[in-house]
Structure formats: C-alpha cells, structure tokens
Amino acid sequence: MNSDTKQFPEFQTNNSIDKITQLSRAYIKKSYIYVDSNNAYCIYGIHKLLNDEEYDPIAIFYIAEYSDQCARKHCWGDCRQFKLFASDTQVKEKNENFENNIFLEFDRPKRCTCCCFKRPEMFVNLKTNNSTLYIGRIVMPFKFCYNTMQIEAYDSNNYLKYKMKDGCCKCILICGGLTCKKTCKEDYLKLYDKNQQELKPIKSKAYDCEQSCQFGINDKIIDFPYASQAKDKILLIATVIMHDLTYFEQKPEKRKVYKSIN
Numbered sequence: 001m002n003s004d005t006k007q008f009p010e011f012q013t014n015n016s017i018d019k020i021t022q023l024s025r026a027y028i029k030k031s032y033i034y035v036d037s038n039n040a041y042c043i044y045g046i047h048k049l050l051n052d053e054e055y056d057p058i059a060i061f062y063i064a065e066y067s068d069q070c071a072r073k074h075c076w077g078d079c080r081q082f083k084l085f086a087s088d089t090q091v092k093e094k095n096e097n098f099e100n101n102i103f104l105e106f107d108r109p110k111r112c113t114c115c116c117f118k119r120p121e122m123f124v125n126l127k128t129n130n131s132t133l134y135i136g137r138i139v140m141p142f143k144f145c146y147n148t149m150q151i152e153a154y155d156s157n158n159y160l161k162y163k164m165k166d167g168c169c170k171c172i173l174i175c176g177g178l179t180c181k182k183t184c185k186e187d188y189l190k191l192y193d194k195n196q197q198e199l200k201p202i203k204s205k206a207y208d209c210e211q212s213c214q215f216g217i218n219d220k221i222i223d224f225p226y227a228s229q230a231k232d233k234i235l236l237i238a239t240v241i242m243h244d245l246t247y248f249e250q251k252p253e254k255r256k257v258y259k260s261i262n
Contacts, residue, residue: 007048008035012244014103014126014128014258015088016061016086016088016101016103016104017103017126017230019060019061019088020080020222020230020233020234021229021230021233023048023060023224023233024223024224025048025049025221025222025223025224026046026047026048026049026084026221026224026237027046027047027048027049027055027219027220027221028044028045028046028219028221028222028237028240029045029047029055029219030043030044030218030219030239030244031043031044031045031092033064033092033093033094039041041062041064041065041066041067041094042065042244042245043063043064043065043093043094044063044064044084044241045059045062046059046061046062046086046237047059047060048060048062049221058090059089059090059092061086061088061090062086062087062089062090062091062092062098063084063087063090063104063106063237063241064084064085064087064094064098065082065083065084065245066082066084066085066094067080067081067082067083067218068081068144074183076108080110081108081109081110081122082108082245083105083106083107083108083186084105084106084135084241085098085099085102085104085105085106085127086102086103086104086106086141087099087101087102087103088101088103094100094226095212100120102127103126103127103128104124104125104126104127104234105123105124105126105127105132106122106123106124106125106238106241106242107122107123107125107243108120108121108122108123108142108245109121110243112187114246118178119139119140119141119142120139120140120246121137121138121139122137122138122139122238122242122244123136123137124136124137124138124234124235124238126231134156135156135234135235136153136154136155136156136161136231136235136238137153137154138151138152138153138154138235138238138239139151139152139153139154140152140160140242140246141254145180149165149175149243149246150163150165150166151163151164151239151242151243152164153235153236153238153239155231155232155234155235156231159194161193161194161232161235162191162192162193162199162232162235162236162239163191163192163193163196164166164189164190164191164192164200164202164239164243165189165190165192166189166190175188178249185194185205185206185219186203186204186205186206187203187204188201188202188203188204189201189202189204189213189220189240189243191236192227199225200223202221202222202240203220204218204219204220205218205219205220205221218244220240220244222237222240224236
C-alpha cells in the first residue's frame with residue numbers, strides 16, 4: 001500500500017483516482033463554453049498523450065469552472081474568486097451527469113491582495129460521497145516584483161511539493177500562434193521539486209494569433225515526475241490551472257503583457 005492510500009484510504013477504491021495514477025503524461029486542453037452572450041465558462045479536458053504532440057481526442061475527465069460571472073469579468077486575476085470541479089465524465093458540458101460524477105474540487109476564495117499581503121491560494125479537495133478531504137493548496141507567494149509569476153504547490157501536511165515559474169515578456173504572450181517562428185507557438189514553464197531541483201518543464205502550446213492572444217487559450221503538456229503519486233499529480237494539474245485562470249484567461253485590456261503579470 002503506497003502513502004496515498006495510507007493517508008487517503010478513499011484513493012484505493014476511487015476509479016477516477018486510478019485513472020490519474022496510471023498517467024505518466026497529460027495533455028490539458030482548454031476550451032470556452034458559451035452559454036449565452038453574457039455567460040461563458042472555462043473547461044479543461046485531461047487527455048492521454050499518444051506521442052510527443054498528439055493526444056487522445058477522448059478526454060479521461062473534465063474540469064469545469066463554476067465561477068461567479070461578475071467576479072470573472074470585473075476582478076483582477078490575483079484577486080478574483082473561482083471554483084472548479086473535476087468530473088469523471090467524457091461529456092464536455094456542465095450538466096446533471098457532470099455534477100453527479102464530481103470527484104475533485106479546486107476552490108480559490110476571493111482575496112484583496114497586493115505584493116506581500118493576503119496572497120492568492122487555491123485549496124484542492126477530494127470529494128467522496130458526502131465528504132470532502134483536503135489534499136493540498138496552491139499558493140502565489142510574496143512578490144518582490146512582477147516580472148516573474150511564481151506558483152507553489154503544498155501537500156496536506158503543508159510541505160512544498162512543486163514550484164512553477166513563468167516570465168511575462170515572451171513571444172507566445174504577445175503574438176502567440178503566428179507561424180513566422182517556433183517561439184510564437186510554444187513555450188515552457190519551469191518546474192522545480194521540493195529540493196529546488198529542476199524537473200522537465202511544462203510545455204505550453206498556442207493555437208493561432210486570435211485565440212492565443214485575445215482569449216489566452218493555450219494547451220499544456222505535463223510530464224509527471226517519476227514515481228509521483230496520484231495526489232502529487234493532482235496538485236500539479238491544479239498548479240497549471242491556477243496559473244491559467246490567474247492570468248491567461250483575462251481580457252486583453254486587463255492583461256498587462258508589457259508591464260506586469262497581474
């Protein structure tokens with residue numbers, strides 16, 4: 001029995017967690033679902049990679065955003081509240097079937113934040129029947145300046161598991177998707193373990209100029225560290241989504257590409 005099932009016995013009988021356990025790599029595909037002209041939400045498909053670039057078009061499961069629309073439209077990425085649920089369903093839509101199969105919750109409370117106070121946090125929970133089990137949290141720590149975004153993942157015992165770093169002055173942010181050169185279509189987010197050892201970076205793939213720049217739709221490829229457990233993989237997926245919803249989904253007029261990451 002591994003440490004996951006010792007600490008969380010529910011992992012042992014959870015088929016959804018089994019799917020994550022078996023993953024060595026994952027393709028996170030982001031989409032916008034438009035309900036009407038004033039209502040839309042993000043949904044992330046978690047796919048198996050077939051090779052270095054291609055992925056299985058049928059998602060293993062989906063993670064859907066349940067954010068307040070007003071906060072989403074009018075709050076800055078650092079401050080706004082959002083909540084997401086992962087459902088063991090292959091239907092890319094928030095419906096009754098989706099909500100009946102929820103097994104993970106990503107919850108980020110609203111924070112009135114600045115460089116050093118009330119830093120944004122997202123709490124990751126396992127949902128089983130009527131219970132909620134805390135897995136860990138994702139934090140944007142104190143910033144000396146805004147030219148680098150840093151996100152840290154902590155487990156349920158508050159031990160650092162991963163640290164991800166990203167800069168703001170990159171071709172993929174300014175002209176992502178253009179075919180003139182490779183740097184416009186892909187980028188890498190640096191990833192470190194608890195010992196500050198650099199791991200294989202997270203790859204970011206752009207679509208075309210309009211989708212990548214205006215809507216911030218960039219897919220991610222994760223190579224999970226060797227021997228990482230299910231809860232560690234969940235925290236790493238949550239770290240990528242925290243990064244994405246903090247910055248990349250903001251409207252162009254709110255994305256200070258040239259000055260800061262907020």
